[in-house]
Amino acid sequence: MAMIVLFILLLQYFSIAYSFEINVHYAEGNPELQAFRIEPYIDGSALVVVKNLYGKDCSEPMLRFRIIHSTNGTIIPIDMSLPVPDFNFNSCKYFNKNDENVEYDIGVERQPGLRVYSLTPGYLLVTYLNTTDVAASPAVFGLIINWQGEILSNNYLGDAYINNEGVQFSSKINFFAIEPDPPDERGQITLINENTITFTQIHSETRFIAFPTMGYGYCVITFGSTSSFRSPVDPQLWVYATFVQAKTNKVSKTVLIYQNTNNPPLKIDDITCGNSFIIVGYSCFTAVSEISINGGRYFVQVDFTSNGSVTDIKEIRDLNITNIDHIFMSMLILFNGGYLLTIHTRINEKNDNVLGYHVLDTNKTFQGSWNLPVTIELPKFGTRYAPMPNNSVVAIKQEGTSDIWNVYYSELPRFIEDEGYFNTIIDATTPKINNTIPMQTPSLSITYESPVELSSGNISIFEVNGKESYFRQSFNGQTMEFLSSDNNKKITINVFESTFNKPNQLHCVVIEDGFVNHKNTEEPLLGIKKNQWYILTGDSYGSVKLDIKSSKSFLNLQSEHEKKKIRDNLAIELSEAASVSPDRIKATEIYQNDQGQVVLLFSISATDDPFKSSANNIMKDLQSKLNITNSRFKVLQ
Known part of the structure; x- marks a missing residue:
């Protein structure tokens, strides 16, 4: 299988709550148009992909999306035709229904061709397959589109491998990484790197997922299980991790992070993984079934680092998910600690049913269920809920073929507080958020909770005028003439005298993920996103x-x-x-x-x-x- 990994470097950071309230009502106007998927933006806005799920034509050549604005909750509808081959819209022909794990890319939408991503506020990315011969290997292109429905650019992104039988698995994963933040006025995006990972030991039971990591990289998870009886020392299931640094072309050795040899035979139903914001490293949740007459189901949570060290393994058995076929799972590692585990199952050919949202604290202990006031059905391979970066979750309820949406918002509790930087590892900054500083201020400082060391990420300072940002200064974590460290926790940044030379001027400081690494584990740490650390120059x-x-x-x-x-x-x-x-x-x-x-x-x-x-x-x-x-x-x- 040649599997394309679209690596979007805009990680969103979230937490959770237990109750919802309706904030927005919206009438679509056509009951055949259904909310299919929600993608969050860093400013709290949301992109809702809309599809004709109940119409007779399952390949309508249209892109329909709605923008829910963060400021007032208004919804702006955009319907537009796209200059892409028609087979990208055919959800009937190219999806291999015999294998529900087949997917064109690593996205969860699992549809042929078209895939929609939120980028920075004001923009979205639409990837599609482009070829004159569907049986041949098509290329992947990406359209940069603004919120007004204007196509700014059409970018070649890489090669794919797909045919009439669906996506074909092989022992290779082709990957590419793009850096879309922010696209310029022409919508151009920059290719960072591309290469091929080759796995030499791939079994028929092996599957793949991938997720972006901090510091311009990603992790490929290969996993599988067997229902046949083996020797007691042979694993019934296995999970491997491979890390790739996109900027350096560095690929780590594939390491085993979990296996189980217990009897009766075991099966992996689903797996979901991501970055951890509390511990230093990564986490995977695996849904495991015991293959027997009275077999049970439980979850295994594994914490691990990029060097292959497993720091914690815990079985979670108190979620009461039994006697249900075809479960699917998504896991949100919450920004302020804890986890939100969402479990749903297939109820018919078109829809999934959410079985529950389970809240786990930082110790992976079950804290209760996160309950919607109504049952939400999910379109097949779609999602009608999304965590937002403003400490909330948004969900859309659309009754069957009704054209009325109810948009629900939930404020989310915090297991661990932060200082407003959306980064719990940062203890303090000088100046603080929204502080006023004298002109010609010579330095800034950041104090971390744990010992750190400077790495290859950038720190940048922008002048902010309304919606426009203008670059003032930027340098790399290795530019030692501008940086110093105190007790391995405090980083001082020396700035040019001209950086803060305008009175009463708003500035924004942005720190890339991987600007510093954890000193003990060498794992890249979370930075500070745009629109978080504002500074105002005074007199x-x-x-x-x-x-x-x-x-x-x-x-x-x-x-x-x-x-x-x-x-x-x-x-x-x-x-x-x-x-x-x-x-x-x-x-x-x-x-x-x-x-x-x-x-x-x-x-x-x-x-x-x-x-x-x-x-x-x-x-x-x-x-x-x-x-x-x-x-x-x-x-x-």
């Missing part, structure tokens, strides 16, 4: 150091009112010396005693008037004028 500040005699007089004053009067008078004197209005230079209450000499702090307000002196020029004027002619004090930078 400039200057300081004046009094001479010893004036300092002594100031310190001997018992009245704070008298001290304030001296500071205010000095501010007026500075304004006159700089030839600016008195409201430009203001005294602050801050002062310090520097070995018997008082240092007073003054704010210098900014101006957008090109005919008035900038704060920086005012300081230079005061230094050049007063430091030569005045003996009572010295103007400092």
Whole structure:
């Protein structure tokens, strides 16, 4: 099998809750159009893919999607034709119904050709198969489309292998990785790398899944089980992991992370894996059935690292999922700790039925069920619920062939709190989120909960003007002239003097996943996504150091009112010396005693008037004028 792994580097981070409320009602207008799949955006908006599931034509050559805006919950409908071969829309012909694990890519939608991904807010990616001969190996292309329904670009992404019998398995997995954040104004995306992974020992029972990892990579999970009786020492089921670093072309050795030799024979019903945000590493949940007359079903949770070390294995047997065929599973590793395990089963050819949403804490202990007020049916291989990055879950209820949607939102509890960075590993930053800093601030700092070491990820600073962002500075974790580490937990970032040189200007700091690694395990750690760490520049500040005699007089004053009067008078004197209005230079209450000499702090307000002196020029004027002619004090930078 040649399996294409579409590696989208926009990980979303979530947590969960136990109750829902209806926030949005929406009338589709056509009862044959059904909500099929929800994809979240980092700003809390959602992309809903809509399909004609109950019409007579199962290959309607249309892309239909709805955007649920995060600000007010309004839903914007977009219906558009696509310049792609018609067979991409044929959900009747190319899906191999004899093998429900067949899929064109690693996505869960499991349909021929067309696949929809959310990118950054305002954009989506549609991948499709492009060929003049369906029996030959088609290429995979990707359309970048904006929320207005405009196609910005059509990009070649790689090769696929599919024919009339469905996707063919072989011992190879072709992969490619793209970096879509953010697409430029022409919608171009950049190929990072491509190569082929070859597995030499593939059994007929072996299946594959993959998931993106932190630090520009992904993990391929190969797993399988056998129902035939074997020697007691032979495994009844097995799970292997292979890690790939997309930027370096590095492929790890395939390692065994779980096997079981118990009798009676065992079968893997489903498996789901992902990044862990609390432990350092990754987690897989495996649904296991005992093949016997009274066989039971349980779940196995495995924590592991990229070097193959298994850090924890736990069986979960208290979810009461028995005597049910064809279960499917999805697992969300929650950003603030814990897990949301969703289990559903096939009820007919078109729909699945959700059996339950199970909440597990950070110790994988069952904490209760996450209950919707209504039963939600899922379209076959679709999803009508999604975790959102604003600490909520969104779900859509659509009654049978009704054209009415109810959109449910749930606020989610937190097992572990974070400081607002959507990263529980970060203890603090200087400055904090939304803090105001002086212009020409020379450095920023990040303090982590665990020991870290600098790695290859980037840190970038952007100037924000409304919806537009402008690059100010960026450097790699290996650029040591700009970075220093204190006690392996605090990273200090030295910035250019020109980075924060505009008054009252909003900035955003973005840290890539893999900017630092965990020092002990060398696993790449989560960064800070865009639109999280905002910083506002304020007024400039200057300081004046009094001479010893004036300092002594100031310190001997018992009245704070008298001290304030001296500071205010000095501010007026500075304004006159700089030839600016008195409201430009203001005294602050801050002062310090520097070995018997008082240092007073003054704010210098900014101006957008090109005919008035900038704060920086005012300081230079005061230094050049007063430091030569005045003996009572010295103007400092």
